[in-house]
Amino acid sequence: MSKDRIRILYTRLRKEEKLLAEASQRSGVDFTLEDVRDWVMPQEICGNDIFLCRCIGHLQNLEVARILHHAGARTVNAPEIMEICGDKIATSSILKKAEIPQPGFLVAFSRDAALEAAGRLGYPVVFKPSVGSWGRLLAKVGDPDMAESIAEHKDHLGPAHQVFYIQEFIQKPGFDIRAFIVGGEPVCAIRRYSDHWITNTARGGKTEEHPLDKDLREILCRVHDVIPGDFLAVDCFLTDSGLLVNEVNDGAEFRNSIDPTGRDIAGDVIALCSSLLKRKNLKRKEKKYSGPGTSV
């Protein structure tokens, strides 16, 4: 049987996956980089490999993780975390239940109800697709006429867009905050500056370190309590009344956060995967000595 390893799965090899491979190499752990477009699943899972799921498409990443999980493998992140993070409505609902501060939001299932929801939140509002990233298809809507147009357009974009997620617009102080959590521990944070109302490093913009102060740590730990992902990137707004959690990402891109913070984020993720690998091996040994049983 081959030696247990970290298997970094991808569909498009971004800078992040290369950094993860380099970090694995530096740490001396056995690893592979695997393009899942070459796979046919399900496949037999041997040993105690840790699967670091980094496919660029949310649905592909989720399904790969789901199949591996049900075959008994340990994935980073777990599929149930991907399900939550990949769906803004699920994320917001969980944050709401835990009373974690976030921008006001409403969900509607028809054009008319979407207009009513926007009016109830108060203009301007932001229409967001429930699934999507990189600031794609976000619309800042200033009045009922604009809302009507956006709702009509979305109505024609297919079923995924007929679930209307509408969020209160938060006036930012020129930046938002992106913080990383690895293995439950907040590791670093950056400010993302932009002249545009959308601050996303995938769309350009300046970054600098943001201190991991008590307030930020506290809200990050609260987020992790209810969305206990192995590796998360949490986006927050800083407002006069404190921090608001905007989004929680499970497939974080981090290339622009390393220089400003000096933090080896890829190294942190690989260290976590290595510890999971060791833990799995330990469990296997314990199982071996405690009597008959099958390891995955």
Added chain:
Amino acid sequence: MKEQAICVVCECAIDFAPGTLKGEILVCPECGTELEVVCTTPPGLAEAPQVEEDWGE
């Protein structure tokens, strides 16, 4: 000698940096097309897939 592949759109020769891996995206310096490395030995490129609705973080 540097390994090279040909841009599938404009046929410009593109250098493969050492350590180039399958699945990486290169941008053609001549025509700006995003190209995906589909093979490293021998070097091969294809037009990169368009961004899908669920791509991202």
